[in-house]
Amino acid sequence: MKIHEYQARDLLAKFGLPVPPGIVVSSGDEAANAFTQLNSPVAVVKAQVHAGGRGKGGGVKLVKSTDEARSVANTILSKPLVTPQTGPEGVPVRKLLVAAGVDIAKEYYLGMAVDRARNCPVLIASSEGGVEIEQVAHDTPDAIIREPIDPAMGLQPFQARKVAYQLGFKGKQISQAVKAMVKLANLFIQTDASLAEINPLVVTPPDADNPDGQILAIDAKISFDDNALFRHDDIKQLADPHEEDPAEIQANKFGLSYVKLDGNIGCLVNGAGLAMATMDLIKLHGAEPANFLDVGGSATEEAVTEAFRIILSDPKVKGILVNIFGGIMKCDIIARAIVSAAKQIGFKVPLVVRLEGTNVQPARQIIKDAQADIPTLSVGTDLTDAAKKITAALAA
Amino acid sequence: MSILVDGNTKVICQGITGSAGAFHTKGCFDYGTGMVGGVTPGKGGTKDPNGLPIFNTCAQAVDATGASVTMIFVPPPFAADAILEAADAGIKLIVAITEGIQVVDMMRVKQQLMLHNARNTDGGPTRLIGPNCPGIITPGPKGKGCKIGIMPGYIHTPADEAKSNKAVGIISRSGTLTYEAVWQCSERGIGQSTCIGIGGDPVRGMDFVDCLELFLDDSATDGVVLIGEIGGSDEETAARYIKAHAKKPVAAFIAGRTAPPGRRMGHAGAIISGGEGTAEAKIEALRNAGCHVADSPANLGSTMAKALGL
DSSP, X not given: OBOOHHHHHHHHHHTTOOOOOEEEESSXXXXXXXXXXXXXXXXXXXXXXXXXXXXXXXXXXXXXXXXXXXXXXXXHHHSOBOOTTTOTTOBOOOOEEEEEOOOOSEEEEEEEEEETTTXXXXXXXXXXXXXXXXXXXXXXXXGEEEEEOXXXXXXXXXXXXXXXXXXXXXXXXXXXXXXXXXXXXXHHHHTTEEEEEEEEEEEOOOOSSOTTOXXXXXXXXXXXXXXXXXXXXXXXXTOOGGGSOHHHHHHHHTTOEEEEOSSSEEEEESSHHHHHHHHHHHHHTTOOBSEEEEOOSSXXXXXXXXXXXXXXXXXXXXXXXXXXXXSSSOHHHHHHHHHHHHHHTOOOSOEEEEEEEXXXXXXXXXXXXXXXXXTTEEEOXXXXXXXXXXXXXXXX | OOSSOOTTOOEEEETTTSHHHHHHHHHHHHHTOOEEEEEOTTOTTOBOTTOXXXXXXXXXXXXXXXXXXXXXXXXXXXXXXXXXXXXXXXXXXXXXXXXXXXXXXXXXXXXXXHHHHHHOOTTSOOEEEOSSSOEEEEOOSTTTOEEEXXXXXXXXXXXXXXXXXXXXXXXXXXXXXXXXXXXXHXXXXXXXXXXXXXXXXXXXXXXXHHHHHHHHHOTTOOEEEEEEESSSSHHHHHHHHXXXXXXXXXXXXXXXXXXXXXXXXXSTTOOOBTTBSOHHHHHHHHHHTTOEEOSSGGGHHHHHHHHTTO
16 A cells, blocks of 8 residues: 655654654645745645656646745646656646755665565665665666665664665764664554655755754655555555545455556456466457456455456456456356346457366356357457457457 | 375364365365364364364364374464464474465564574474465375365376376466466376465565475476566576576466556565566576476466477
């Protein structure tokens, strides 16, 4: 589960990390008031959407007056925000963060993630902050420090000190950086996060109170392990349904795993691996999949019927490929769902069905009997045959 | 021969009275697996519909039945505890079917199993398969075969019944894609020594290399089918191992070439993030290691057959 930047900042603050003041608004007037309240010569107005690359899409702007805050806020709120991660249609912006501007001496990157090879959390740090960490990892892998963490012990102060000195922090910055790292690691483990990034973490220029400058978290991105949300009611409430595809939410209600894609062949499959392989198969035969859909092992006839409804709700879908290898899932449940979906929704587009595994004989009989009533229905004898039939039907 | 489990294996089920646990215990029992009991705290002293004794704790179950293997269907919030309980009771192979265990819990479990194995060196290490997996099967009739998990037994061909006189080991991150591979091999007369679903989670027990090591050593295994998917770097690690050690042919398939980055494809572990875990990188690594990589999931069986010289 993903959350917004302002929610991530609140969470950082809750765990004791230093975050500059900021106010969440949803209109130009509110943004103007926020600017006045912050009492800072410069503020940053930032679109609150889950997609990254907001700056490139014009969703992050510096403002220096209340009027400018108002007009910039109105502009960002007025139209969907298009970023490299949103697709050309963009996403609507409902909330903005107005944050006090900060003088920056140097930018760093600080993140926590799961190290899948070592099976433990890992602290990732770099003195090349402010840019995408993937880019840094690609261009200058040596500029990235990775410190594995014992999941039971958490990040130890000596580890944080080691990283702080490696990053080049000096004087009073060291203890500030160590605290920030330990707190970020605690946040990651205690909230069951799957990713927690501060980018940039900055050091401010020295002033009278802070001869070595001050360490602050400027931007943050945090996402959580969906499987652990049951034990974090407070985090579950941070979900923003506006950010999710309504079809995906509907699918979840029926225990289906659905991801919308850009192609025109809908797929209905049991099992995540087979569902991905079916998408690949479609592509291999020269077409594009419209979705990933795993009905799971214990879906009912009703849930599978709903799956057809979800696939057909995408106007781009010009054909459907059903690929089932019955294990726990019984093929006749799928066959009956096809008959019921034909009655309830109707198949105007070509439908190719390939069934194998548990209860395949009765299922094939049901399909055979249904073909008279569903003229667009045909049977694939194996995977390749099914893929060829559906792509040929679309080309025709 | 086979790896890890055979007709003599004694198996218990943790979570035997839950709906999935009960259903699949019967499935394994009917297949001929040496099911000897189950564990559900609070239900000790009763019997399940197959007449198997139920115990309150794993320790009691192991003590009374001599089981060395467990199949776990305990719900996600309690599954990590169940895995640790099994290890503590002296179980040597833990097959965790449960889907949806929290990653932080699994990281702690892995750490604890490492410590457990360092402290208890008698009788070999305790191994974990899964979680979020179909389980493990050595195909065969009662007394020879052993099915632990949710896979349909009848699609498999025991190694000694294979028409081609060849049998392969199958290792996979995906359940139904494993069945697809098994089916395509069976249809071509290729038997299976043992099939292992290692699971679709980012943090899991045995990985490809752990399984490859055993298959390469097994006299009944003539080749290996390796089925990977996007996310993580297990396939790349496996490729390095294959290049250095494999003297048997390895056929491979990687699912998810069309999956968009940043989206979780059903399995918690099937996600391309930070430019890592792409299908292309995995396929290239496996090809460079001399694996026969199938382009299409429809060619899993034919690719293996070709690699075996059939």
